[in-house]
Amino acid sequence: MAQEQKSQKASAWQAARAVFWSFFGVRKSTDYNRDAVRLTPGQVIAAGLVGAALFIATLVGIVYVVMH
Amino acid sequence: MEATHAHGQDHAHDHGHGHPTGLMRWVTTTNHKDIGTLYLWFSFIMLLSGGTLALLIRAELFEPGMQIMRPEFFNQLTTMHGLIMVFGAIMPAFVGFANWQVPMMIGAPDMAFPRMNNWSFWLLPVAASLLIGSFFVPGGASAGGWTMYAPLFLQGGISNDMTIFAVHILGISSIMGAINIVTTILNLRAPGMTLMKMPLFVWTWLITAYLLIAVMPVLAGAVTMLLTDRHFGTSFFNAAGGGDPVMFQHIFWFFGHPEVYIMILPAFGIISQIIPTFSRKPLFGYASMVYATSSIAILSFMVWAHHMFTVGLPTAAQLFFMYATMLIAIPTGVKVFNWIATMWKGSMTFETPMLFAIAFVCLFTIGGFSGLVLAITPVDIQLQDTYYVVAHFHYVLVSGALFSIFAGVYFWLPKWTGHMYDEKLGKLHFWLSTIFFNVLFFPMHFLGLAGMPRRIPDYALQFADWNKVASIGAFGFGLSQLILLVVVLKCIKGGVKAEGRAWEGADSLEWTHLPSPAPYHTFETPPTVN
Amino acid sequence: MTGQTAQNRTILKKLLLVSVLMFGFGYALIPFYKKLCDVTGISKDKITVSNTQMDPARWVTVEFDANLGAKLPWIFEPQTTSLRIHPGEIKQVLYRVVNLTDRTIVGQAIPSYGPALAGAYFKKIACFCFTQQTLKPHEERLMPVQFVVQNDLPKDVHTITLSYTFYEQAKAGAT
Numbered sequence: 001m002a003q004e005q006k007s008q009k010a011s012a013w014q015a016a017r018a019v020f021w022s023f024f025g026v027r028k029s030t031d032y033n034r035d036a037v038r039l040t041p042g043q044v045i046a047a048g049l050v051g052a053a054l055f056i057a058t059l060v061g062i063v064y065v066v067m068h
Numbered sequence: 069m070e071a072t073h074a075h076g077q078d079h080a081h082d083h084g085h086g087h088p089t090g091l092m093r094w095v096t097t098t099n100h101k102d103i104g105t106l107y108l109w110f111s112f113i114m115l116l117s118g119g120t121l122a123l124l125i126r127a128e129l130f131e132p133g134m135q136i137m138r139p140e141f142f143n144q145l146t147t148m149h150g151l152i153m154v155f156g157a158i159m160p161a162f163v164g165f166a167n168w169q170v171p172m173m174i175g176a177p178d179m180a181f182p183r184m185n186n187w188s189f190w191l192l193p194v195a196a197s198l199l200i201g202s203f204f205v206p207g208g209a210s211a212g213g214w215t216m217y218a219p220l221f222l223q224g225g226i227s228n229d230m231t232i233f234a235v236h237i238l239g240i241s242s243i244m245g246a247i248n249i250v251t252t253i254l255n256l257r258a259p260g261m262t263l264m265k266m267p268l269f270v271w272t273w274l275i276t277a278y279l280l281i282a283v284m285p286v287l288a289g290a291v292t293m294l295l296t297d298r299h300f301g302t303s304f305f306n307a308a309g310g311g312d313p314v315m316f317q318h319i320f321w322f323f324g325h326p327e328v329y330i331m332i333l334p335a336f337g338i339i340s341q342i343i344p345t346f347s348r349k350p351l352f353g354y355a356s357m358v359y360a361t362s363s364i365a366i367l368s369f370m371v372w373a374h375h376m377f378t379v380g381l382p383t384a385a386q387l388f389f390m391y392a393t394m395l396i397a398i399p400t401g402v403k404v405f406n407w408i409a410t411m412w413k414g415s416m417t418f419e420t421p422m423l424f425a426i427a428f429v430c431l432f433t434i435g436g437f438s439g440l441v442l443a444i445t446p447v448d449i450q451l452q453d454t455y456y457v458v459a460h461f462h463y464v465l466v467s468g469a470l471f472s473i474f475a476g477v478y479f480w481l482p483k484w485t486g487h488m489y490d491e492k493l494g495k496l497h498f499w500l501s502t503i504f505f506n507v508l509f510f511p512m513h514f515l516g517l518a519g520m521p522r523r524i525p526d527y528a529l530q531f532a533d534w535n536k537v538a539s540i541g542a543f544g545f546g547l548s549q550l551i552l553l554v555v556v557l558k559c560i561k562g563g564v565k566a567e568g569r570a571w572e573g574a575d576s577l578e579w580t581h582l583p584s585p586a587p588y589h590t591f592e593t594p595p596t597v598n
Numbered sequence: 599m600t601g602q603t604a605q606n607r608t609i610l611k612k613l614l615l616v617s618v619l620m621f622g623f624g625y626a627l628i629p630f631y632k633k634l635c636d637v638t639g640i641s642k643d644k645i646t647v648s649n650t651q652m653d654p655a656r657w658v659t660v661e662f663d664a665n666l667g668a669k670l671p672w673i674f675e676p677q678t679t680s681l682r683i684h685p686g687e688i689k690q691v692l693y694r695v696v697n698l699t700d701r702t703i704v705g706q707a708i709p710s711y712g713p714a715l716a717g718a719y720f721k722k723i724a725c726f727c728f729t730q731q732t733l734k735p736h737e738e739r740l741m742p743v744q745f746v747v748q749n750d751l752p753k754d755v756h757t758i759t760l761s762y763t764f765y766e767q768a769k770a771g772a773t
Contacts (some may be wrong), residue, residue: 022359023366026402033264052366054556063387140771180606247613251606285617289624319627 015039023051024050080476095190098182099588100167105484106189107164108477112553114156114196115470121149121548126508126542128525129535142525143211148199150214150233154331155238156196158465159475162334163188163583164247166273168484172247172578172586173267175258175595180251188244191237198234200508202227213523215324218305218316229298232291239288246280258577260597267576268351271358272337275365276480279333287323290316304441309348314379321372329368332432332464333361335472336403339425340574342479346422347414348573353406360399360406367396378449391445396438404433413527419571420494424475426501428468435463438513453523456516462509467502474501474552481559482566484577486585489559493551507541516550626628642683652686653749660684660747662691663761670766671698672733677740685751690744692763693726697733704732704767719751722756730767 018035021027029036088096097103116329124147128136134399137145167185171178179185192203210231212220221228253274257266266274291305294316303309305316336357344351351357373389383387407429416422438460442448451457474497479490511534520531566584578586581595660683662676673696683689697703707727711717721730726741733739747758 017545023363024359024398024402026353026356027359029353029355032359048366052370056370059388059391063384066387067384181610243617247610247617250607250613254609255602255605281613281616282620284619286624289621293625315628315631318631322627324626374708427615 015043019047019051023055091406098186100171100179100185101586101588102115103185103189104164104167107160107167110192111157111161114152117200118149118152118157119549120485121145123542126150126539130413132529133526134526136399139525140189140211143523144203145208147210147213151199154214155468158331158469160192165334165338165476166249169578170252170270170273171269172582172590173576174253174256174261175591175593175597176256176576177589179248180256181248184244185248188241189310195234195237198230200274202230215320216291216294218313218507219295220306222306232295235291236288239284242280244286246277249277255390258465258594258597260501265597268340268354268357269337272333272361275361276330276333279330283323283326290319290323317376317379321375324375325372326368329364331469333470335469336361338472338476339407341423342421342475345411345573346419347411347416349410349414350410353555356402357406360402360426363399364396367392371396374443377445378452378578390443390445394440397440400436420491420498421475421479423498424471424478425552428471428475431463431467435468438463451516453521454516455512455520455522458522459509459512459516467505478545483584483586485559486566487559487563488566488570489555489563493555497548497551497555501545502520504544504548508538508545521529609626613704619750629716651749652684654684656685657758658747658751661757661759663759664693665761665763667763667765670764672696672764673698674764682745685747688723688744688746690742691743692740694740695733696738697736700735702732702734705764706730706731707762707764710761712761713755716751716755716758717747721746721748729760
């Protein structure tokens with residue numbers, strides 16, 4: 001995975017946005033191509049873990065509201 | 069772009085040089101194409117074995133009452149049918165595709181670890197012999213269901229140990245295969261073949277391989293715990309010793325739900341190659357397809373308990389898993405819409421691979437919707453362990469996974485053999501399969517809603533009519549698969565010469581850069597991808 | 599190609615490590631689940647089987663009494679002398695019995711109830727009075743009575759006395 005030139009590293013916010021769209025399963029091609037060049041695997045994994053934790057927390061919150 | 073086989077041709081005739089011939093060629097081979105072929109034939113043999121068990125089941129269920137077997141044997145049939153189809157037919161078929169296609173699609177000369185590749189295949193026949201051999205030991209094969217639930221699996225005879233051992237071997241084989249595929253995809257891509265340029269089939273396999281590495285060890289752990297509970301006095305699941313049988317279900321389904329996606333993500337990949345080819349348009353929303361696939365993979369770890377709504381989960385957990393399960397429908401829906409959008413205004417032709425792909429989209433969606441119905445906890449409590457569940461998972465596994473395998477076989481046969489398959493026979497296979505598939509499984513929705521439980525050899529009289537219909541469909545479907553055998557054998561023997569780019573709309577490397585049949589060694593000098 | 603092989607090996611090692619960790623993770627799930635349920639208490643509304651026939655609004659006092667018939671040389675006494683219970687509730691009490699002699703004695707306990715009409719509503723699930731009791735010389739024993747007072751016990755009964763009397767059985771049997 002060394003071929004793509006890393007022009008500049010993406011910010012945490014960009015990583016978060018990419019992961020949000022990935023949970024939804026939709027992404028504009030232009031954005032995607034930018035992500036692919038600028039996101040590092042470490043960023044994606046970190047953002048993915050945070051995203052998964054937020055996702056679980058949201059669901060737990062909804063469950064809490066429903067049950068009380 | 070007419071077949072530009074820059075370097076491939078030179079190697080076309082060197083297979084056999086310095087290699088063992090005959091049977092030993094296959095035993096010792098480290099060539100990804102040979103191993104892919106072995107995987108696919110193994111899978112086909114397992115499909116016929118598991119199918120035979122299914123036909124015995126349907127023969128017994130043709131009429132109410134006990135006709136041809138003892139109930140114990142019936143339970144063995146349902147158990148082994150599940151294990152053989154999941155671990156013997158579907159999973160190896162996809163690994164076979166990965167072996168053949170991944171190196172060619174990314175411009176690699178072979179898999180990253182060719183010898184390990186050989187081992188991962190040759191473990192499979194060992195495991196299969198253990199599974200099938202267990203029918204002949206005292207007490208017969210395992211009869212506790214393919215999910216191997218404790219406490220049933222803690223009891224019983226030596227066949228359960230054979231099954232556990234077989235699952236261990238299959239797990240090791242899958243993990244080795246997955247490591248090989250990940251390494252190949254990450255390290256051996258041709259220059260210019262960035263991750264985002266990879267064909268979607270390669271993407272789905274990359275994600276599937278990660279899933280395999282994450283969950284197969286968990287299954288191995290679970291069955292190891294069963295084994296030590298059975299023989300070494302531990303009490304992980306043994307209630308008499310303070311263990312908890314429900315714990316087994318939690319661990320099993322932590323593996324089991326991602327396993328569902330292990331069996332369907334490569335199918336998504338194959339379909340995503342075929343639909344653009346025969347629509348003569350690039351895949352709509354390539355990026356969103358990649359993202360949807362990863363999203364499905366991550367979500368698949370958060371929904372396992374929807375398989376166990378009736379074990380006495382707290383209400384909060386039932387709600388959580390119900391919501392999480394329903395949310396998986398979103399990325400899956402994105403995929404279905406992308407396939408439809410790819411076909412939209414395309415100049416479509418309907419060769420056999422495309423027919424199977426379209427049937428996949430329609431029928432898999434039906435299976436997806438019945439899955440949504442089952443995700444609703446109160447409905448699931450009603451339908452748990454009925455034929456509705458059987459209908460649901462056969463719509464996703466047969467018209468989903470298996471149809472995509474058929475589609476892939478027809479799609480790539482010209483590349484593998486160098487000959488076009490018999491289109492007439494292919495279409496006959498498609499129509500018979502699709503019609504009989506629905507005759508076989510659609511009535512099971514009615515049976516399930518009416519309350520017929522699964523895994524029983526006999527049933528109440530009111531279920532007789534639809535069971536008869538389903539059994540007729542089963543024999544039709546089973547026998548139709550022999551047509552596939554004829555098509556493949558004919559295609560290997562001869563037929564119309566296939567061009568390098570056998571399908572007009574195909575644009576991945578194996579079509580654009582290699583002749584048909586693909587030479588024994590390909591891309592020893594990597595191609596340049598722009 | 600050696601650089602390639604080294605790179606492949608690195609990935610192989612990493613992925614093998616992940617597999618081994620995931621194998622351990624399968625085992626870690628067991629204490630993890632137990633801890634999770636303890637900490638969050640999410641299993642507190644787990645469906646538990648409850649006795650729907652119990653009448654929690656009503657209290658009945660049961661007194662336990664023990665007697666020895668025909669100068670039987672035993673000690674016989676209830677461990678609990680009285681209990682407040684709800685009708686429909688299953689309870690168990692223990693009686694203590696000691697043989698004070700040097701010979702084996704076979705005894706049979708006979709129950710009686712006060713008021714006598716309560717006997718029809720007093721259901722014993724397990725009782726030492728169901729069979730003969732054989733006590734070896736100087737043997738001491740704790741014997742259970744498990745019972746339930748039925749819901750349809752007449753409203754005016756607030757106290758029931760359960761009284762047992764032990765009689766020695768056929769001396770011929772014991773030497």
